[in-house]
Amino acid sequence: MAGMPIWYELMTADPLSVAPFYRATLKWEIGPGEAMPNGVTYGMIGRADGGHAGGALTLSPAMRDSGARPGWLPYFHVGDVDAAAAEAQELGGSVQMPPVSMDGVGRMAMLADPQGAPFYVMAPTPPAGQPDAQSDVFDPQKAGHCRWNELNTRDAAGALAFYTALFDWTPGMAMPMGEAGDYRFIEHEGLAIGAVNPVRAGPSHWLPVFGVEEIQAAKAAAEANGGIVTQDLQEIPGGEFALGVTDPGGAALAFVGPKRGA
CATH class of the missing domain: 3.10.180.10 (2,3-Dihydroxybiphenyl 1,2-Dioxygenase, domain 1)
Known part of the structure; x- marks a missing residue:
């Protein structure tokens, strides 16, 4: 399954200000942001069918001063995040955020390809009681995905x-x-x-x-x-x-x- 898109992240300075746009175009709801262990504020994006479309990360002034800009980033599934980060570097890419684990979420790293395009790799932790759960944020046929x-x-x-x-x-x-x-x-x-x-x-x-x-x-x-x-x-x-x-x-x-x- 390595390489399957499993999550999408909206980086934006003010999630509440863009929420009406996504509600009107995609019938999404951007939930209230919560402080994460790494200090960022993160809100879930809900689809009309009750599932998740991704998440919204609030760009802090410090992040913007460091060069972070509004945009969407994909997450791709890997079995071993650390090995994927090392291989990406061997292939000419770079590590933008070293591998980190989050309880109940999984292990992830932000990488960039040799041309500079950023993306995440992630080994997700399945929800409790659902060891075989699969992400459905990507679907080549359905609206809202x-x-x-x-x-x-x-x-x-x-x-x-x-x-x-x-x-x-x-x-x-x-x-x-x-x-x-x-x-x-x-x-x-x-x-x-x-x-x-x-x-x-x-x-x-x-x-x-x-x-x-x-x-x-x-x-x-x-x-x-x-x-x-x-x-x-x-x-x-x-x-x-x-x-x-x-x-x-x-x-x-x-x-x-x-x-x-x-």
Whole structure:
């Protein structure tokens, strides 16, 4: 299961100020933050079906002064966090936060790939009485879940080599993107979980693509609640549409879903 996305974390300066945006677009509720053992404030993000979509970490002034910025980060499952951190360094990546254990949560570390895109690796602790519990925050079909994980990077070949060595990923279908190169799907045990997207400018970063019930309604709700459209409606293979936005706090994300009447 190494490499399966199992959690998503929103880093934002003020979770309460972005809560209406996520309530309107994805029917999520960002819970009140609680102080964690490491000193950060963390709130759970609840889906309309009662499950969790991820968590919201409040960026403190000290964190922002140290360079932390609003954004979404994925967590990928590994069996051994310490070994994964060491291997990432051997492959040219870096450790942004050394491995740490949290009671009832698991062991985790924040890493960055050779191009600088940050992400977490985690060996989660199953809930009490549910030793076989599996994360459902990623689902390639359902609204309210993350449906796609897109790595925007200036070195697609280098990034693909890094992640396929670190995780149980295999390269999938390639879609030519002109001079930028190929948009290459990434698969985990035969399931397409995202893609490596070649870009020519800007920092490398992971972009979560969350499912919505109707893409035009999501666009209207985003704009009405302080969001900014960064990439307008674009049809994707299969007949659905994608939309790139930033939330009111400055975190980038994308939506995918059907178009009314399509």
